[in-house]
Amino acid sequence: MIKLVELTKDFGHLRAVDKLSFHIQKGEIFGLLGPNGAGKTTTVRMLNTLTRPTGGEAQVAGFDVVKSAFKVKQLIGVSPQEVNLERDLTARQNLHIHGLSHRMEGIKKRVDELLNWTNLSERADDIIRNYSGGMQRRLLIARSIMHRPQVLFLDEPTVGLDPQVRRLIWDLIRDLNHKGVTILLTTHYIEEAELLCHRAGILSHGKLIALGSPQELMTSIGRFVVESLDNGVTNYRLFETREEACNFAQTRGENVRIRESNLEDVFIKLTGERIGQ
Amino acid sequence: MNFYPVFLKEMIIFKRRLFRIGYLFSNMITPLLYLIAFGLGLGRGISIDGVAYLAFVVPGICAMSSMTNSYSWIATSISVGRLHFKTFDEYIVSPVTPSDIMLGEVLAGVVRGMFASSFILIAGVLFGAGFPENPIFLVAWVLNCLVFACLGVISGCLAKSHEDTATFSNFFIMPMAFFCGTFFPLDKMPVFIRVPLSFLPLTHASKTLRAAFLGEGVPAVSLGIIFAFFIILFALGVVVIRRVNR
Ligand SMILES: Nc1ncnc2c1ncn2[C@@H]1O[C@H](COP(=O)(O)OP(=O)(O)O)[C@@H](O)[C@H]1O
Numbered sequence: 001m002i003k004l005v006e007l008t009k010d011f012g013h014l015r016a017v018d019k020l021s022f023h024i025q026k027g028e029i030f031g032l033l034g035p036n037g038a039g040k041t042t043t044v045r046m047l048n049t050l051t052r053p054t055g056g057e058a059q060v061a062g063f064d065v066v067k068s069a070f071k072v073k074q075l076i077g078v079s080p081q082e083v084n085l086e087r088d089l090t091a092r093q094n095l096h097i098h099g100l101s102h103r104m105e106g107i108k109k110r111v112d113e114l115l116n117w118t119n120l121s122e123r124a125d126d127i128i129r130n131y132s133g134g135m136q137r138r139l140l141i142a143r144s145i146m147h148r149p150q151v152l153f154l155d156e157p158t159v160g161l162d163p164q165v166r167r168l169i170w171d172l173i174r175d176l177n178h179k180g181v182t183i184l185l186t187t188h189y190i191e192e193a194e195l196l197c198h199r200a201g202i203l204s205h206g207k208l209i210a211l212g213s214p215q216e217l218m219t220s221i222g223r224f225v226v227e228s229l230d231n232g233v234t235n236y237r238l239f240e241t242r243e244e245a246c247n248f249a250q251t252r253g254e255n256v257r258i259r260e261s262n263l264e265d266v267f268i269k270l271t272g273e274r275i276g277q
Numbered sequence: 278m279n280f281y282p283v284f285l286k287e288m289i290i291f292k293r294r295l296f297r298i299g300y301l302f303s304n305m306i307t308p309l310l311y312l313i314a315f316g317l318g319l320g321r322g323i324s325i326d327g328v329a330y331l332a333f334v335v336p337g338i339c340a341m342s343s344m345t346n347s348y349s350w351i352a353t354s355i356s357v358g359r360l361h362f363k364t365f366d367e368y369i370v371s372p373v374t375p376s377d378i379m380l381g382e383v384l385a386g387v388v389r390g391m392f393a394s395s396f397i398l399i400a401g402v403l404f405g406a407g408f409p410e411n412p413i414f415l416v417a418w419v420l421n422c423l424v425f426a427c428l429g430v431i432s433g434c435l436a437k438s439h440e441d442t443a444t445f446s447n448f449f450i451m452p453m454a455f456f457c458g459t460f461f462p463l464d465k466m467p468v469f470i471r472v473p474l475s476f477l478p479l480t481h482a483s484k485t486l487r488a489a490f491l492g493e494g495v496p497a498v499s500l501g502i503i504f505a506f507f508i509i510l511f512a513l514g515v516v517v518i519r520r521v522n523r
């Protein structure tokens with residue numbers, strides 16, 4: 001559904017995205033995981049026709065994002081990292097205008113349906129300016145799927161939200177996926193990627209350094225972690241099985257903790273940052 | 278053609294502003310100040326080529342006010358939408374073409390410019406300056422708004438920071454407001470001033486508006502020049518929108 005071939009973006013001397021190649025299957029939730037500045041937003045913006053690639057190619061639903069940009073715009077839904085709703089318009093007006101841009105029919109009915117889905121019906125005729133962060137984010141997602149896109153881009157959909165609201169948004173994302181929407185989401189929250197994504201790509205300095213299901217990625221580095229505190233420094237070691245981890249832990253004495261590995265460990269291991277020994 | 282959503286959005290925002298008393302009041306007070314200061318104060322008893330100064334200056338202030346209002350609203354709305362709130366991105370990811378965006382924004386600028394400057398015509402009637410005699414006035418008025426709304430889009434799209442639109446306004450728009458035949462006739466100015474001024478659209482707009490207002494022969498060349506400005510700036514605006522974010 002989405003195909004990147006050596007997709008590259010330079011900002012002057014800075015290479016923000018470096019020859020990125022991967023495919024996203026129809027019906028998948030694919031996560032791009034990486035720290036701030038890794039190049040997630042730039043990648044998504046190129047796929048959204050917002051930024052022109054410096055090199056390489058990308059296709060969405062079989063259409064080139066540069067050569068067939070207009071076709072791509074018709075097919076995709078975009079929920080950007082920064083909430084860019086019209087602050088002086090109501091929720092209803094924001095959705096209505098989006099529907100008009102896409103030349104939709106039955107706009108009124110669809111607006112009611114989405115306000116209901118996001119639990120915003122009661123505040124539908126209030127100005128967005130007065131909404132909480134969570135409400136704005138929900139409306140942003142509602143707007144991005146107003147025209148029933150086949151492919152949805154969610155750039156850090158839960159950034160800055162408290163845990164309850166975050167769960168609410170995860171439910172919306174899963175619901176959309178069940179309805180058949182292919183989703184590319186970016187995040188720097190480990191938990192979000194592990195819980196939502198069928199597959200994830202890990203991005204560091206514009207390069208894809210790992211790709212697979214969260215399970216595969218975690219297994220590839222070792223399923224168990226022993227954390228030990230030595231002279232105020234936390235050391236990590238990865239093991240394939242619980243027995244190995246336990247055996248090692250016994251040799252370390254006190255101040256040890258055994259836990260399952262997570263995607264953060266994958267990142268630490270691959271980028272070499274923060275890893276002991 | 279799908280300019281309507283762009284236009285509608287601007288109109289909803291405009292309508293909301295109208296209900297704020299301060300906004301409406303400032304729209305009415307500025308032209309009144311100009312009229313009182315120049316028309317009734319400074320110009321009392323003066324006549325230019327046999328025309329009372331008040332009747333001379335009303336179309337001039339109308340040209341000036343329709344220019345600044347068509348320009349600044351759009352320029353600010355676009356530069357802030359691009360640089361700060363990122364709302365311009367929503368246009369770009371939507372299947373509306375650059376010419377749709379251009380047309381929607383420009384029409385919104387025209388509504389805004391005509392709204393603000395219509396207070397001057399009303400004040401002109403109240404103070405006894407009369408009303409436009411020739412319907413060509415309306416054509417020139419709309420064209421003037423179109424030209425400066427186009428410039429508003431262009432400067433809004435090119436601005437690298439919020440201050441850029443203000444800079445552009447101070448260097449280009451404000452001087453035009455005073456020197457393009459709005460407050461005094463240009464034909465007695467020295468050639469080295471008159472010639473450069475004749476390259477500016479507002480010179481032709483105030484000339485045409487004044488002739489139509491006073492019921493004199495309408496300068497067809499000037500009208501044609503404003504129209505040409507509109508076509509060129511509109512095309513340029515479409516190009517500039519296409520290059521946003523590249
Ligand atoms: N418009 C831009 N101009 C210059 N540099 C940019 C621009 N957008 C992003 N960058 C740089 O590109 C890199 C990747 O940024 P971004 O894609 O936003 O990362 P992420 O979304 O993963 O946090 C960063 O170093 C950022 O400073």
Ligand SMILES: [Mg+2]
Pocket residue numbers: 040041042081155156
């Ligand atoms: Mg980002």
